[in-house]
Amino acid sequence: MSDPFKGIEPMVYQSKINVPYSWWAGDTASKFYITLRDEKIILGTKCETCNKVFLPPRKVCPSCFTENREWVTLADEGTVLSFTVARRRFAAIPNNKKVPVIWGLIKLDGADTAMLHYLDEIKPENVTIGMRVKAVFSEVRQGTIRDISHFKPVQ
Amino acid sequence: MSKRVAIVGTGQTFHKSHRPDVNGQEIINEAVMRALEDADLKIKEIDAIVIGNMDHFEGINYVDCWSVDGSGGMMKPIIKLTTGGTTGCTVAIGGYHLVGSGMFDRVMIIGWEKNSESDTTGAITTAFDPVWDRLVFAGAISGLAAEAQAYMARYGATDRDGARVSVRDRKHATHNPHAHLRKEVSLEDVLASPMLADPIHLLDVCPRSDGACAVIMASEDVAEKICPKPDWIWATATRHSYSYLGDADYGRLTSMREGSQELWKKTGIKEPRKELDVIELYQPYSFGGLIWIEDMGIVGPGEAPQYIWDGNTDMGGELPINPSGGVIATNPIGATGLIRCAEAAMQVMGKAEGRQVPDVNFAFSSGFGGCWWTDMILHGRKKPE
Numbered sequence: 001m002s003d004p005f006k007g008i009e010p011m012v013y014q015s016k017i018n019v020p021y022s023w024w025a026g027d028t029a030s031k032f033y034i035t036l037r038d039e040k041i042i043l044g045t046k047c048e049t050c051n052k053v054f055l056p057p058r059k060v061c062p063s064c065f066t067e068n069r070e071w072v073t074l075a076d077e078g079t080v081l082s083f084t085v086a087r088r089r090f091a092a093i094p095n096n097k098k099v100p101v102i103w104g105l106i107k108l109d110g111a112d113t114a115m116l117h118y119l120d121e122i123k124p125e126n127v128t129i130g131m132r133v134k135a136v137f138s139e140v141r142q143g144t145i146r147d148i149s150h151f152k153p154v155q
Numbered sequence: 156m157s158k159r160v161a162i163v164g165t166g167q168t169f170h171k172s173h174r175p176d177v178n179g180q181e182i183i184n185e186a187v188m189r190a191l192e193d194a195d196l197k198i199k200e201i202d203a204i205v206i207g208n209m210d211h212f213e214g215i216n217y218v219d220c221w222s223v224d225g226s227g228g229m230m231k232p233i234i235k236l237t238t239g240g241t242t243g244c245t246v247a248i249g250g251y252h253l254v255g256s257g258m259f260d261r262v263m264i265i266g267w268e269k270n271s272e273s274d275t276t277g278a279i280t281t282a283f284d285p286v287w288d289r290l291v292f293a294g295a296i297s298g299l300a301a302e303a304q305a306y307m308a309r310y311g312a313t314d315r316d317g318a319r320v321s322v323r324d325r326k327h328a329t330h331n332p333h334a335h336l337r338k339e340v341s342l343e344d345v346l347a348s349p350m351l352a353d354p355i356h357l358l359d360v361c362p363r364s365d366g367a368c369a370v371i372m373a374s375e376d377v378a379e380k381i382c383p384k385p386d387w388i389w390a391t392a393t394r395h396s397y398s399y400l401g402d403a404d405y406g407r408l409t410s411m412r413e414g415s416q417e418l419w420k421k422t423g424i425k426e427p428r429k430e431l432d433v434i435e436l437y438q439p440y441s442f443g444g445l446i447w448i449e450d451m452g453i454v455g456p457g458e459a460p461q462y463i464w465d466g467n468t469d470m471g472g473e474l475p476i477n478p479s480g481g482v483i484a485t486n487p488i489g490a491t492g493l494i495r496c497a498e499a500a501m502q503v504m505g506k507a508e509g510r511q512v513p514d515v516n517f518a519f520s521s522g523f524g525g526c527w528w529t530d531m532i533l534h535g536r537k538k539p540e
């Protein structure tokens with residue numbers, strides 16, 4: 001077989017796309033994050049038409065298409081709906097987390113939608129679907145979803 | 156087309172330089188709610204959704220999925236179309252195809268942008284060829300400036316002629332409560348504003364805006380039940396011509412010439428200057444308002460400056476252009492082309508309030524993209540035959 005690339009010098013161009021972003025959270029998400037940062041309270045919004053409670057809080061109920069005017073304080077405890085364990089280090093894992101890292105889909109008491117967050121203070125082999133967990137708030141809070149450090153088992 | 160198609164409702168936000176009070180989904184929702192209200196429809200009555208914005212502008216890839224909270228796309232057929240600056244007109248043409256095919260009776264069409272969330276030039280650069288053009292590309296304005304220079308050299312036009320177009324659009328914008336910039340300027344103001352790329356001054360070009368627009372299209376089977384006097388789509392045309400920066404005929408917009416010729420042929424229009432009643436032109440800079448109406452065949456090559464100086468395109472003139480204030484006053488890019496479509500529809504439906512042109516029979520709206528692309532729509536009061 002002849003080498004199809006014989007005598008060819010392929011030119012390859014390395015580049016990077018640099019687009020800085022600043023996303024406005026909007027009034028609804030801002031209220032959630034400010035309350036989380038300043039009061040360690042987790043808020044949801046409630047649809048007055050179908051009574052569904054949303055976390056993350058939505059301004060409009062996507063099913064009823066009416067504005068969610070009511071705010072609800074959610075418990076800092078909830079139930080694990082599903083989970084997974086990362087045993088290899090990869091880019092999405094924050095620097096201050098060591099593998100194995102456990103992600104859980106957690107439905108807080110009072111909410112109708114689950115949130116994705118970290119489970120910690122528990123060995124991966126002890127995590128079960130249906131187990132009860134509680135939010136641990138970060139010492140330094142900056143108004144992001146990681147103002148909740150992780151969820152730990154309810155003792 | 157197996158079904159005739161009409162616009163039965165429109166909605167848009169009050170466009171601003173930035174909207175910190177809402178995220179992308181929420182700004183989309185404002186336009187969608189207003190369009191539903193205008194058509195007196197419920198979201199349940201919408202059969203499908205077409206949505207579009209600029210790639211990379213908000214850094215969200217699957218806008219069609221991500222936006223369902225705002226668009227009403229929950230458990231509905233939804234598709235994203237994006238074609239750069241022409242996106243707003245492309246989503247309208249895509250909606251027209253969906254309804255015209257007979258497969259959907261009522262389609263919600265959405266264009267939106269939060270220009271304030273990213274670096275426009277950084278994002279636009281990604282539209283250009285990485286091996287050939289990107290390393291020597293200097294942003295959107297430089298290409299427009301090269302077009303203006305070539306036109307001026309060919310026909311003896313001046314920067315005063317360009318400035319006159321900007322004065323017109325900015326004056327018109329004062330009558331549009333939705334416009335982002337609503338301040339009248341003088342010729343001297345335009346010419347004294349900072350030079351960005353010769354011959355383009357700051358006041359010759361569009362701003363960056365946050366905003367959204369929604370348009371509802373319906374098939375002939377239901378349109379007149381929803382809206383007694385809808386805006387009928389007579390024809391559309393699309394020309395995307397560019398591969399490399401140097402391919403274009405600088406000083407002429409070939410895509411506009413070929414697209415509009417198709418439009419006039421499809422609809423039997425012989426003299427667009429006499430038969431059109433109003434134009435909403437996607438004109439991001441003043442000189443485009445000279446060059447491109449020549450390519451449309453409104454006037455002959457080199458004749459636009461005199462035609463515009465004579466007041467023909469002002470409100471009350473023979474053929475008003477951009478009663479809304481156009482792109483120079485408002486530019487949430489992914490929405491911009493759809494705002495042209497919505498404004499043209501409002502003119503036909505008699506809903507344009509303080510910027511209404513009397514007795515509109517035919518209106519023209521267009522989209523433009525930085526790579527010399529053009530798409531366009533002919534709107535009419537009568538149902539097409």
Ligand SMILES: [Zn+2]
Pocket residue numbers: 047048049050051052061062063064065
């Ligand atoms: Zn609901």
